[in-house]
Amino acid sequence: MTEQVARSPLPAALERLRGQLVVSVQADDGSPLREVVHIVALSRAALLGGAAGLRLRSAEDIRAVRAMTDVPIIGLTKQAHPGTDVYITATPGEVREVAAAGADIVAFDGTDLPRPYSVAKLIEAAHAAGALAMADVSTLEEARAAYAAGADIVGTTMSGYTPHSPQLTGPDFALMEALAAAGLPFIAEGRINSPELAAAALQTGALCVVVGSAITRPDHVTRWFAAALRSGTPGA
Numbered sequence: 502m503t504e505q506v507a508r509s510p511l512p513a514a515l516e517r518l519r520g521q522l523v524v525s526v527q528a529d530d531g532s533p534l535r536e537v538v539h540i541v542a543l544s545r546a547a548l549l550g551g552a553a554g555l556r557l558r559s560a561e562d563i564r565a566v567r568a569m570t571d572v573p574i575i576g577l578t579k580q581a582h583p584g585t586d587v588y589i590t591a592t593p594g595e596v597r598e599v600a601a602a603g604a605d606i607v608a609f610d611g612t613d614l615p616r617p618y619s620v621a622k623l624i625e626a627a628h629a630a631g632a633l634a635m636a637d638v639s640t641l642e643e644a645r646a647a648y649a650a651g652a653d654i655v656g657t658t659m660s661g662y663t664p665h666s667p668q669l670t671g672p673d674f675a676l677m678e679a680l681a682a683a684g685l686p687f688i689a690e691g692r693i694n695s696p697e698l699a700a701a702a703l704q705t706g707a708l709c710v711v712v713g714s715a716i717t718r719p720d721h722v723t724r725w726f727a728a729a730l731r732s733g734t735p736g737a
């Protein structure tokens with residue numbers, strides 16, 4: 502079942518990320534950092550700090566960051582579609598948009614959720630546009646299916662964000678270990694909120710580690726600190 506994915510070395514853009522940190526630079530709608538100028542500044546800061554790759558949402562952000570760096574970019578869109586909960590690059594049109602903007606790797610929802618287009622169609626669109634295909638999955642079974650459909654890599658991105666995956670407060674190390682045990686190359690992603698957790702994620706056998714909120718969402722990080730003070734202040 503796993504032989505078809507034992508491709509080594511991986512395609513060049515993925516090999517460049519081996520053992521490295523990828524920073525996800527995505528401001529949510531409504532964030533004061535949503536404008537492209539802030540995304541570019543945050544990306545520059547991540548590169549200064551040693552990020553070997555970036556994960557970016559929207560063609561506009563990708564175009565602007567592509568103009569200032571040649572590190573591998575994992576690109577995606579985040580868009581609601583009627584009748585589905587799938588929001589990460591859900592259509593072949595969005596795949597093409599992300600690839601045309603300069604992403605080396607297009608990330609898309611690779612879960613079992615009801616979806617407008619099959620995983621195979623999205624992979625086909627990425628490859629036709631000259632990009633690699635990264636399936637964001639929430640389970641081992643979804644990863645196996647994505648590889649069988651031709652994905653170049655999977656990410657643990659969606660664990661905790663589908664009803665059928667464990668709702669953890671930290672990274673899904675069990676999924677990482679299961680992917681490693683099955684011989685499936687994968688990117689560790691999701692709630693990797695400290696350098697220690699990032700190192701532990703790489704230790705499971707991940708190709709590389711994606712960190713987002715802990716580096717580029719200061720509003721989230723502030724909330725973590727504020728909540729800790731509220732719940733644990735000595736003398737409170």
Ligand SMILES: CC(=O)N[C@H](C=O)[C@@H](O)[C@H](O)[C@H](O)COP(=O)(O)O
Pocket residue numbers: 525527577658659662690691692693711712713714715
């Ligand atoms: C589930 C979903 O939509 N994840 C998104 C995928 O691109 C991003 O919002 C995350 O920031 C990214 O996956 C990195 O994760 P974290 O921010 O936890 O380090």
